[in-house]
Amino acid sequence: MKKECIAMLLAGGQGSRLYVLTGNVAKPAVPFGGKYRIIDFPLSNCTNAGIDTVGVLTQYKPLELNSYIGSGQPWDLDRANGGVHILPPYMVEGDKGSWYKGTANAIYQNIGFVDMYDPEYVVILSGDHIYKMNYMKMVQSHKNAGAACTISVLEVPWDEASRFGIMNVDGEDNIVEFQEKPKQPKSNLASMGIYVFSWQKLRQYLIEDESDPNSSNDFGKNIIPKMLAAGEKMLAYRFEGYWKDVGTLESLWDANMDMLSRGELDLLESSWPIYSRIPSAPPAFMGKTAKVEHSVMTQGCDVSGSVFNSVLSDNVVVEEGADVQYSVLMPGVTVKRGAVVKYAILGENVQIGAGATVGGDPMDYDPNLWGISVVGPGGVIADGETVAPNTMLNRCHEEVHR
């Protein structure tokens, strides 16, 4: 059945810059903010914006992501007509078919899926951003301008502009030039990796791009430059509000801390809810010896130690005398008696032994040597063991270097 607009969510990347955290799961399935996974943000944005058909393109270690999405019911995306669909690469006649070669190729391989809904517009999303955004406002701007492609952009500080894909625009926010990570940026409008395309236009460019053997079949590298070169109407849509790419360990930690400070990213605010699949567990318990300050926690937590400036996901246990500061604890983590965890990210079900020390305060270390400490999901730190700042361990307790 025809839909005016559907969304395609690119969730197949490995997320290699999250290292041990994505050893067994795709990046969009990485826990965030105590109750969420990264993919909850784009999925909830779709639902809140009124987009009820979402294709999720998966490729890398999709099992946990698939079971998390399930029927899509937590996001109200279990629909009779539309809803959420998992789209892995598949074989076609003549033993053809291939892995998704790039972001554009992933959509190319699913032209058949998009055509089933015959949409006017397709919103292309990534699975590694934390933000609240009404995509339909962007679609509306796209319609009003009669654009072929609209790219949402964010004003970033000028000194950071060279880290982003930068859009140079004219007085009406038409994109005149695109520069990937320019040394001398001419503008500070950074692409957020969110695109609206008029489907028939995009369809045509995808087919052309596929027949170009030199193309890496990527939106940023190939499709956008080709459309610009061909003189298509390309609009920049200015987004205001919180947006963060959580593709690195530091940015993931930062975004969790941003959520704590409840500034621009206020998840308690109820007008634009972020939905998630909620495990069944009793309310959090704070024991007689618990000291909790400027932290969030969620159901199933059991805290008797001290927790300062930290994010506790479901079923985290912090025993008496343990001290957790400036850290992100993913579901099922246990910090035993007397252990100290500072400036760390602990993956799912990590166990920190009694009296162990993980990470440290930046004040106490040479700034060149200091960094966030990370223990991958399932890792076990023995009683009394020390994991220095800036160290990363995988589930087998092997050190992994960035």
Place this chain on the structure above:
Amino acid sequence: MKGLHGLIFAYDKYPALRELAEHRSPASVPFGGRYRIIDFMLSNLVNAGVFDVGVILHGNYQSLLDHLGSGKDWDLSRIHGGLRLLPPFGTVQHRDDSTFRGKMDALYGVRSYLENIRQDHVVMTDSDLIINIPLQQVYEAHMASGADITCVCTAAPGGAVEESTYFELDQDGWITDTIFGIRTPRQYRSLDIFILSKQLLLDVVEECGGHDHYSFRNAVLQNMAGQLKIRAYVWEGYSAQIRSLAEYYDRSMELLDPAIRRELFPKDRPIYTKELNVSSTYVDPDGGCTNSLVADGCTVEGTVENSILFRGVSVAKGAHVKDCILMQNASVGRESVLHHIIADKNVKVAERRTLIGHAKYPMAIAKNSEI
């Protein structure tokens, strides 16, 4: 087919629950920070593989219907079976009193539903029970014993004596007498969970309906004791029957004991409830929270001690909440002091208010009140 069918009686009214049951049936009274009382029995059934469940309702059930919805939160929204809500059918004769007089009355009212039960056995329970019991084991014990009816009971003290049913057991676990309305408790208190075959259920409903006998206890457990083999299943774990405000308060506060929480919330038998999308709970640098159960979506900027906070509660700076139960979306203004208070949903306590109840007589504040 073999197996159990669940029937939950959710029509009882307990005036002693006062404000808590003013706008809702006792089954849907909030409990334990994020649950309703009926969640425990629904979850027990689902955890025992019972996916056909009828809930018998009568009056004041708007809140319960809102809570249960399609049953999907308990995995009971199924193509075949699943959750069936059973308000009184047209078949029950009209009477002036506002509810069923007893279980047989209620069962007679849903007779056509009972006839269509697919399973060969039925487990009947009340909806005032806080328990996490592996019903599969009770069912297996019932089948192994050759009993006609198995009644779950406890030897633990508790419950309102005059409202409780007690059993006398012989040394082999058969029930020799059923007693109620007495002042001195006997050893085995009924938890009002019964297992019997569908056929026997239909027979006794027919028999009792024909004689206008409305009490299961009286008409079946007592009067048919000669014909039926009635057996006890003595439950040794935790249980609580919530029938009065004092009991509600005491049993809620017991949840602060980790041993009781471990019994009620084992990882392999979760208690399900209607999910709400709320954020994590935030504890401010100026706030403090000890010996308390805190559900999601709360903002704690004041001090909270020995309390239970439901989802979305806010406690403002300088406020002090001690020995309290604050239900969903209740808010406490700056520098207010609350001791031994049960604040129902959406209660708003303004700034600098002092509300003090007593452990023996906690003060309940009705839903939506502003103080």
